[in-house]
Amino acid sequence: MTVKERIARLQENMAAAGVDYYLVPTADYHESEYVGAHFAVRRFLSGFTGSAGTMVIGREEACLWTDGRYFIQAEKQLAGSGITLMKMGTEGTPTVEAYIVEKMPENGVLGFDGKVINTAMAERLQKKLADKHVTFHFEEDLVESFFTERAPLSAEPAWVLKPEYAGKSVTEKLADVHQKMEEQGADACIITSLDDIAWLYNMRGNDVPDFPIVLSYTILYLDHAVLFVNEAVLNDELRTVFRENSVEIRPYMDIYDYVKTMPAKHILLNKNKVNFAITGSLPKEAEIIHGSDPTYLMKAIKNETEIANTKNAHIKDGVAMVKFIYWLEKNIGKTEITEISAADYLEARRREQEGFVELSFGTIAAYNENAAMMHYSATPENFAVLAPSGMFLVDSGGHYLEGTTDITRTFILGEIPEEWKRDYTLTLKGHLALQNAKFLYGCTGLNLDILCRGPLWNIGIDYRCGTGHGVGHILNVHEGPNGFRYRMVPERLDSGVLEAGMITTDEPGVYTEGSHGVRIENELLCVKAEKNEYGQFMAFEPITCCPIDKKGILPELLGPEGIEQLNRYHKMVYEKLSPYFEGEELAWLQDATAPL
Numbered sequence: 203m204t205v206k207e208r209i210a211r212l213q214e215n216m217a218a219a220g221v222d223y224y225l226v227p228t229a230d231y232h233e234s235e236y237v238g239a240h241f242a243v244r245r246f247l248s249g250f251t252g253s254a255g256t257m258v259i260g261r262e263e264a265c266l267w268t269d270g271r272y273f274i275q276a277e278k279q280l281a282g283s284g285i286t287l288m289k290m291g292t293e294g295t296p297t298v299e300a301y302i303v304e305k306m307p308e309n310g311v312l313g314f315d316g317k318v319i320n321t322a323m324a325e326r327l328q329k330k331l332a333d334k335h336v337t338f339h340f341e342e343d344l345v346e347s348f349f350t351e352r353a354p355l356s357a358e359p360a361w362v363l364k365p366e367y368a369g370k371s372v373t374e375k376l377a378d379v380h381q382k383m384e385e386q387g388a389d390a391c392i393i394t395s396l397d398d399i400a401w402l403y404n405m406r407g408n409d410v411p412d413f414p415i416v417l418s419y420t421i422l423y424l425d426h427a428v429l430f431v432n433e434a435v436l437n438d439e440l441r442t443v444f445r446e447n448s449v450e451i452r453p454y455m456d457i458y459d460y461v462k463t464m465p466a467k468h469i470l471l472n473k474n475k476v477n478f479a480i481t482g483s484l485p486k487e488a489e490i491i492h493g494s495d496p497t498y499l500m501k502a503i504k505n506e507t508e509i510a511n512t513k514n515a516h517i518k519d520g521v522a523m524v525k526f527i528y529w530l531e532k533n534i535g536k537t538e539i540t541e542i543s544a545a546d547y548l549e550a551r552r553r554e555q556e557g558f559v560e561l562s563f564g565t566i567a568a569y570n571e572n573a574a575m576m577h578y579s580a581t582p583e584n585f586a587v588l589a590p591s592g593m594f595l596v597d598s599g600g601h602y603l604e605g606t607t608d609i610t611r612t613f614i615l616g617e618i619p620e621e622w623k624r625d626y627t628l629t630l631k632g633h634l635a636l637q638n639a640k641f642l643y644g645c646t647g648l649n650l651d652i653l654c655r656g657p658l659w660n661i662g663i664d665y666r667c668g669t670g671h672g673v674g675h676i677l678n679v680h681e682g683p684n685g686f687r688y689r690m691v692p693e694r695l696d697s698g699v700l701e702a703g704m705i706t707t708d709e710p711g712v713y714t715e716g717s718h719g720v721r722i723e724n725e726l727l728c729v730k731a732e733k734n735e736y737g738q739f740m741a742f743e744p745i746t747c748c749p750i751d752k753k754g755i756l757p758e759l760l761g762p763e764g765i766e767q768l769n770r771y772h773k774m775v776y777e778k779l780s781p782y783f784e785g786e787e788l789a790w791l792q793d794a795t796a797p798l
Contacts, residue, residue: 205249205283208348209264212247215344216261221313223306224344226257229318230410232396232419233475234269235680236563238410239353241318243345250279252577256298257285260305267298270666271576274715290437291666299323303330307364316340316479321471324478340478355454360416360435362443363676367603368404369507370449370461373403375500380424382496383470390466391422391496395475396698397677398497399551401448403429405440406676412563413678414601419457423466426450430457458483470496494683501674502684503703508675511726512605512705516725518558519600519607520747521774521782527613527749528790534615535590541567541580544588544596552600562599562606569594573612573719575669576667576711587792593626593754595719601676608679608707610723610745614753623718625712625753628657629720631708633680633768636669636686636742637724640731643738646697647686647706654710655688663712670707671696673725684728700740704728708742744771747778749794755797769797 203211216224230241236773237252244250244257244266252272258265267288268276276287289295296304306312308776311328318342346352365371379402383391393399396415400406407416418431433451436444444451452460461483469484470491481490504512526548533539545565552558568578569586573595580586583605588594594615599608612626632654639653647670652659654669669686673679683698684706690697700706709723731739749772757765772795783791 207246211348220311221339222257222310223312225314228255231317231321232394234396236410238356240355242384250276274575299687306336309335311337312723313339315343317477319478321473321476321478321481351397356409357432357435360405360407362439363404370506372404372443379496385662386491388468388470388491390469392471394419395493397497401501402497412561415541430454464556503701515602515605516745516747518555519781520637525551539587539588557603559601562601566597574713574715605672610719610721614751622718623754623756626720627756627759629710631657631760631764633722636708637744638767640741643740644700651686651688665711670709673705696794700728702728702730747775765798
């Protein structure tokens with residue numbers, strides 16, 4: 203079935219159900235950023251494979267919204283489909299909600315699967331569409347009937363993240379959450395975010411690729427809890443943890459009936475995360491207390507054990523990266539290396555490290571013009587062969603028992619134009635400026651983003667994405683509430699105050715369509731600096747350990763301060779990684795980290 207045929211089938215179902223427009227996000231039942239195969243409805247309908255996108259289908263048209271990371275990719279994949287690409291954040295492009303409000307007819311019907319639309323969005327649409335007397339059709343998935351090859355719900359084994367890695371027991375975490383519930387006057391709390399549930403119960407799994415979680419919901423009371431999960435995935439160790447903490451186990455999908463008769467009067471939940479099907483089923487007399495999940499900030503501020511372990515994970519990751527870069531430089535132009543074989547070699551080096559669990563996301567290995575697509579993915583049918591010229595961008599990471607890594611390096615494989623060196627140098631200059639920032643407590647990423655973009659903005663260049671994101675602890679590699687971006691994007695929930703213990707990426711770049719792409723990324727740990735009459739100063743400690751290619755740098759453009767910052771970073775890298783190498787690899791590392 204072609205994309206056009208799938209859209210036509212949906213439009214037939216819409217007509218039969220009396221639906222005028224149908225909304226399809228990239229979402230599971232938990233508002234996860236990345237979703238498992240069972241939830242790939244938007245991908246099935248459109249053929250677009252990017253991780254972010256929302257479709258709105260009318261009786262006569264279909265549109266897809268995605269962000270700047272995917273503009274080039276989406277244009278290629280949607281070609282000939284009849285689907286209109288809506289470039290989010292660009293001039294003249296309406297938001298999804300604005301488009302729906304404009305297009306919906308009087309007394310019209312908006313359709314969506316209520317399990318994949320969060321309550322906050324549904325309520326916004328209700329309010330905006332009230333004047334047109336629009337109703338919702340949300341009790342069924344109108345794609346289900348012809349999505350015949352849909353994957354079943356994942357049911358991978360779950361496992362315990364032991365206290366020596368988690369840093370806090372489930373008992374301690376539940377006590378902290380109960381305290382937050384009492385402070386907000388709640389006698390129950392519904393949590394549906396998969397990484398929050400995994401963090402709370404020190405439980406990990408494999409139900410979403412590269413996102414080690416377990417499909418589940420939980421409802422917390424002050425003296426017990428209910429976990430909705432496929433019980434077959436639990437091992438004896440997890441069952442013991444749940445029994446000791448008064449956590450009752452119920453089937454995964456039972457939550458939709460359970461919430462109809464919840465024995466609670468004041469229910470705390472996050473409307474940005476809990477889906478509309480759940481909140482719409484709560485007893486009418488129940489009071490909803492809208493707030494962030496109590497676990498949200500607790501999870502983002504890493505404890506001492508998590509921080510120490512994550513630093514060790516980055517040393518292991520740095521060892522894998524150095525072995526990869528050494529191999530790349532030694533073999534380029536001598537042995538055929540493709541984007542795919544390079545990514546495979548790097549993954550193999552990570553898998554050699556003790557405690558490796560899985561990749562933290564699919565490796566982006568992009569040569570020259572392919573690197574202009576921020577989330578490019580090589581395939582067996584479409585890949586580039588590397589040559590001893592140009593630039594090669596590799597964005598990759600891993601989950602280890604100790605923590606999660608996310609690193610990007612752009613390698614100079616040979617001669618490159620002066621313009622490419624300019625872009626590389628200014629990207630590095632901004633990266634180093636943010637990495638070395640000192641700021642007063644209370645700042646958010648909105649305050650600091652200009653440090654990174656400034657060198658590029660000065661020459662009229664920008665990148666159509668955030669500068670950095672929070673990183674989970676053996677969870678989602680993208681985590682809030684911390685992040686770096688220059689403008690508020692409310693739905694991203696990543697503009698929170700930067701707290702000591704948060705880990706955030708620093709990853710500026712340049713993406714020139716049809717030519718080249720540059721990105722340099724480290725993870726930064728937020729730490730306390732001095733405290734004086736002006737307040738508490740904060741700073742960042744880079745925890746990523748890997749050389750940055752010096753061959754593309756124009757020293758006069760990087761400037762004395764940038765050179766000093768790079769040399770200081772490379773000194774740290776050498777001190778941490780050199781004990782793990784000898785011979786030619788050690789000599790290479792010494793040269794790669796030598797002062798500029």
